[in-house]
Amino acid sequence: MSSGTRNIILFGATGLIGEHITNAVLDNASDFGKIAVFTSSGTASSKSDEINALKTRGVEVIVGDLSLDQDVNAAFDAGFDTVVSCLGRPVIQAQLKLVELADKHTKVKRFVPSEYGTDIEYGPQSAQEIPHQQKLKVRAALKNVKDLEYTYVVTGPYGDADRGLFLSAAPVENEASGTFDVKRKRAVLLGDGERRISLTTMRDVGKLVVAALKHPEAAKNRALRVNSFTATPREIVAEFEKQTGGESWDVSYTSLEKLKEMERQAHKEGNPRAGPLTLRRIWTEGGTLYEHRDNGAIGMENSVDSLQSAVGRAIQVQTT
Template identity: 70%
Template sequence: MASRTNNILIFGATGTVGKHIARSIVESGDFGRVGIFTSPDSIKTKADAIDGLKDRGVEVITGDITVQQDVEQAFNGFDTVVSCLGRTVLHKQLQMIELADKHHDVKRFFPSEYGTDIEYWPNSAHEPPHQQKLKVRAALRDVKDLEYTYVVTGPYADADGGLFLGAAPVDKEAAGTFDVKRKRAVLLGDGNGKISLTTMRDVGELVVAATKHPEASRNRALKVNSFTATPKEIVAEFEQQTGGQAWDVSYTSLEQLKEMEKEAHANGDPRAGPLTLRRIWTEGGTLYDRRDNELIGMEDKMTSLPGAIKQAVQVQTG
């Protein structure tokens, strides 16, 4: 029988998606103990966010994620670990997994998987942005006692900096943009390719739901999302919610996107990884015959396309 979650420890709770996951866990009220592990530096630089969690009854554990003793002690009393670590520190999960597998309290681990499916196609194993997540999956498959769940959501349907429904700087808009203030969009491909997206708020709700359905989510990838739409459908919804006027729309073809990606990787451009992901999405690398939402009771509880666009408009217009 799969382990039920009672007490959750969160790593990366103040990050881009981590803050949404932490909020959903706290607001659910379904767990006996909720803690976050954070660094001394974050205690200083993210004091408001951490104080807000404290006010909600969250236990704050300070330590260094690279120090074995700090991590082992942090695990005490927690049966479930939820990692929300960012892309640049995903490799730090390898030691966390090893220690969690040996710890007498920890029974279940949610790695920082939120996003593109890293095993969608056979050639997914060769995509540069997937390498650290693939190592994490390999480590979890080798554990003896630790259960795990990958929450695979596809790209984030949000307008925060750099995300799919956001406004890119003018000089970088060829990689895709939905610019509310300029009423300008650059669509990838021919605009007709479907993309499955998930709002970050929904990511949090999906993680909570997965903990409540331990048998359905045990030792597997849950392929879930908020909605599926084409870029043309997305821009049409933006037009409707911004006065009904037609936006200025242009296109970056898949071949152009591939050339941009190739050049970025050759030049060591930090945009290389995001360009690879956008190429994968444009090729259809987020689509399935059916999703796993219903397995965890979330088939009718996700944000719709209009709801996501409403949030994006509010973010972009302040």
Template identity: 65%
Template sequence: MAATTKNILIFGATGLIGTHITNSILANKDKFGRIAIFTSPNTIWTKSDEIDQLKAQGAEIIAGEITSEAAVNEAYNGIDTVVSCVGRPVIHTQLQLIQLADKHPDVKRFFPSEYGTDIEYWPSSANEAPHQQKLKVRALLKNVKDLTYTYVVTGPYGDADGALYLGAKPPADEAEGTFDVKRKRAVLLGDGKGKISLTTMRDVGKFVVAAILHPKAVANKAIHVNSFTSTPEEITAEYERQTGEKWERAYTSLEKLNQIEAEKGGSVTLRRIWTEGGTLYEKRDNHLVGLEDGVDDLQAAVKQAIEVQKAT
């Protein structure tokens, strides 16, 4: 029987996606017992305002280094569910977190930091550079003895923060894809007609909470969830509709994108995977966690992206 959740411990709570996931969990604190956040002493110092806000929302703050076996083991006491939101540069730290959780008598569920592209979607996925650390995490979880796990796969974030999919790239990098509100210019990847499934970061938080609350439906599997599916051309048309102006359009072919990837790698590899159709799963699993409705659509995502871009 799938383990249920009462007490949650969150890693990476103040990061880009961790902030949204943590806020969503805290917004549903009436459904849980303890909600604890494990963070470094340095973060408590450098992000003191954020930490104070989390405390005010009812979070318990546990200070420690994520690489310290003793600190993590102590933090696991009384915790039945671990939610990891750690960023890509430190994905590998989850290996020890999982090993310790599997041995700890209290911990029963583990949600690794997946939120993004399905790293086992195609046979070639095993060779993609950005997937390597997450693949090691999945390999370890497949061999745990006493943990239930769930991979919440959301596809790329449908937001404009930083370099996210609905954001504006600097002109020098716009060939990687851009939706620039201030310049009224879009550079569409591929032919602009290829579908891509996106999830806003606030919806990622909703999906994680929903997965926590539906233990049987999500036990030991990857769930493919998203806010909406669209095309670059449809996204640009929505930007034009909401800004009331015609946008300049340019295109980066898949061949050109491959050339840029060969030079830069990193996030360009992910954009190439998305452009090839790497988020178009046979079906989405929103219904498994009761969120077929109540998530953002294209209109809501673009509205939020415009607000973010205008504020920067």
């Protein structure tokens, strides 16, 4: 069992990435003690099947209102030493209150914020990027607390085919922002297709978070830059071609300048696609490439998905 983590409470456990992180924690339940999820009454009702499945796996379900201090305090009073946040981008700011309250509970020692994705402090320009602002506030709050250790698990974009993710098939009308469409054997690559991008499958995100919890000293008060694999868009489409019969796909490109123009226009119009376009522009510029990855520091150098396995799963998702 990890010397740094015993009792874990997860927020956002049934969301897109939360489901994978929660499953990974439960797959390693023997390494921990008590495991709980904090969820709203609305989620407990609308996702009752998922909640009941968690209960059958031994999870304590705490129903409360994330915006009410008394509900969060009551959860923290139940004896958890580690908070794992999986909150989605629309409610990232709610973590500011979680950090403040967690720091006041002497038993809470570690906080893993919802960082999974692009490194928001990659370079000088990162502080100006619109999608990064709420996460930057959370990092600032964690750096100012007195008694909490923290770990930022930075994974790069998700290498999966769920709707809107990097290996997905975009709607035809939006394919200029990038697509790997298995049924049409059609790809639109961003930039010139030759700049490498670091990707992490959502399944691996969960495994990497658990590995960080099990290696508290290696993960203490830092950003862990981890991933599944790194490849160019051209290498990715070549793997799709190989696994779909060997025929060449119809491939076209959206230049970086065109992508920037699409991004500017979306922000100007208040289009909800503006944020995702900004992230795709950052990735295309090389904003997920680091001097090294930290998989080895947490014992995960050879325990993650490959390009081949990620593409195989993406094909399965798109065709079933």
